[in-house]
Amino acid sequence: MNIIKKTFSVRETSKLIKFPxxxxxxxxWLRDNGFLCHDNEPYQIYLDKEWFEVxxxxxxxxxxxxxxxxxxVTFKGVLAFEKLMKKHFPICKPCEDAxx
Numbered sequence: 001m002n003i004i005k006k007t008f009s010v011r012e013t014s015k016l017i018k019f020p021x022x023x024x025x026x027x028x029w030l031r032d033n034g035f036l037c038h039d040n041e042p043y044q045i046y047l048d049k050e051w052f053e054v055x056x057x058x059x060x061x062x063x064x065x066x067x068x069x070x071x072x073v074t075f076k077g078v079l080a081f082e083k084l085m086k087k088h089f090p091i092c093k094p095c096e097d098a099x100x
Contacts, residue, residue, distance in 0.1 A: 007053050007072035010040075017082040020089055040071055051077030 008016065014026035021029075030036040035046055042052035053072045058065070073081070 007055070007074055008078060010071065010073060013073040013078055013081060016078055017085050019081075019085060036071070041069065042071055046077075049076075049080075050074055051080055 010027060010030070011023040013019075014023045019026045019029070027036070027040065031038065031040070034043065035051075036042055041054060046052050047054070051074060053074055055070050055072050056067050057070050058067055
């Protein structure tokens with residue numbers, strides 16, 4: 001059985017979980033809540049929980065030959081952040097009724 005591990009960028013994750021404020025606010029929230037370091041690399045505990053992966057990429061704006069570390073969110077991480085977002089940013093009753 002071949003299982004493909006799909007990861008998402010932080011931008012894609014913010015859209016998937018409908019984070020209020022978008023990608024930049026999501027980065028700030030991740031850093032403020034102790035998921036990412038100041039350089040946007042995840043703390044080891046969340047790598048161990050398999051919420052994030054750090055991928056080495058050759059896409060670098062300044063020097064294309066210099067590899068760059070990129071933080072990616074796993075599917076498990078997307079589910080965890082969706083749950084945390086609902087806890088930290090609950091939808092008010094009138095807004096929830098308007099969505100229905």
